[in-house]
Amino acid sequence: MLEQLEAIRERFEEVSQQITMPEVVSDMAKFKRLSKEYKDLEKIVNQLNAYKNILSNLEGAKDIIANEKDEELRDMAKEELDILTPQKEEAEAILKEMLIPKDPNDSKNVILEIRAGTGGDEASIFAGDLFRMYQRYIERQEGWTMTLLDHNEGTSGGYKEIILQVEGEDVYGKLKFESGVHRVQRVPATESQGRVHTSAASVAAMPEADEVDIQLNMNDIRVDTFNSSGAGGQSVNTTYSAVRMTHIPSGIVVSCQDERSQIKNREKALSVLRSRLYEMELAKHNAMIADARKTLVGSGDRSDKIRTYNYPQSRVTDHRIGYTVYNLPNVMDGAIDDFIEQLRIADNAEKMKEGLGT
Template structure:
């Protein structure tokens, strides 16, 4: 491990030098890539420096214990060893986890899509509740932001579909575990008999694709403009500001009408289209190399039923890891860190198995 960490430290110093080179600074794509690598390596190097300092101090304390005749100094050395050994073990665990090969998309921004499933109006209301849960989660993350790209409101509240871009550090790495079908069990407001109904909404979290990730041939895209509809203020229906992009080879269609201008909607729609096509390519690639191995945390397919929210019992169950909590209002207010952390640990354990 020390050899691997020393190699990372050397690479970190190389990258730090490259960041100041004029040819890197003048090339935005290259600078962005180098900056990302610098930030990733910096975290590991910071912990490695702490680890090295602890090892050095331990070696000194053990040397004193083995060679010093003065009982007072020997006692101090023993106390220092007792204090440093747990620190060493803790830092070793942190570094081992950091050295597990990560999903290269974890550091990316994400496109978050929430859609009402089976259950009519109640499913749309639940899709709205889920989206609010993610909004609250994003608000609690330092440096994260959420921008709505497109929405289709439900007839009795909530959303039939809503798409947003989430930006910040390690967004996809945290939100990717939310992909799948979310099920709700509760008494709808419209239910006069007090019966519990089951409805569902699907969530898709896509890594936002940069131009360097996925080359999109613009001649393959058909662009249509149309008048925006629904809520949005006075600008709605006056101009054809809404955009529909169709990727002809795959017949993938993306609409965006939330922005104030045609240009803004076009940029947003292109981002979603590129991310969807990138995800499809990525899935094809991953299926090809791991067709027989399915991750413990699920494939992320929208057909996977991943979590149930039971309102009468205030219970939330994640079916992938068998975790049940009885604090549903807190979870719906964006406190989903426990689920994400346990799923991340499960993913790391699976990755370690794959590396073994």
């Protein structure tokens, strides 16, 4: 492990020199890529330095115990040894996790799509509840921002469909585990008999694809403009600002109407289209890995039932890892960190066990 870590330190020093070179600073794409690499490597190097400091102190304590004649100093060294030994084990565990091959998409922004599934109006209301849950979660993340790209409201509240762009650090790395079918069990407001109904909504967290990830041929895309039906006053409904794009080879249709400017709606629609095409390829890759690991944690398949929100029992269960909490109001207010952390741990454990990268 130490050989790998020393190689990382060498690369860190190399990158730290490169990002100061004028030819790199003037190349925005290269500078951005190297800056991201520098930031990632810096975390590992800092942890390595802390680990080496613990090793040095351990050696010093052992040396005192072995050679020092002063009993008081030897007792102090033994106490220090008792403190440093678990610190060493913890630091080693952190370094091992840092050496697990990272998903190259983890640092990307996300196109988040929430769609009502089975359950009629109640499914749309639940999709709205999920949107608010993610909105609260995003608000709690330092430096994250959310932009509404498109939405289609339900007839009794909530959304039939809502599409968001989430930007920030490690967005896909955290939200990727949310893809799949979310199921709700509760008594709908329209239920006169007080019976519990089951409804569902699907979530797709897609890494936002760059132009270098997916090269789009505009000859393959049909663009239609239409009057926006969203909020925004008279001008929204009297100009053809909304954009619908159809990718002819795949049949994927994307629309965006939340900006007053047609140009901005075109840009956002292109971003969603590029990300959906990228996700198609990513889904195939993830399915192969999930099959190899015999787990759904990393599959990101939006057809898999991943989580149940049971209102009568105030229970939320993630079926992929069998993790349950009994504090549903807190979860619906955006406290999903525990689920994300448990899923990340399970995914890393699988990678370490099978020796598979993403």
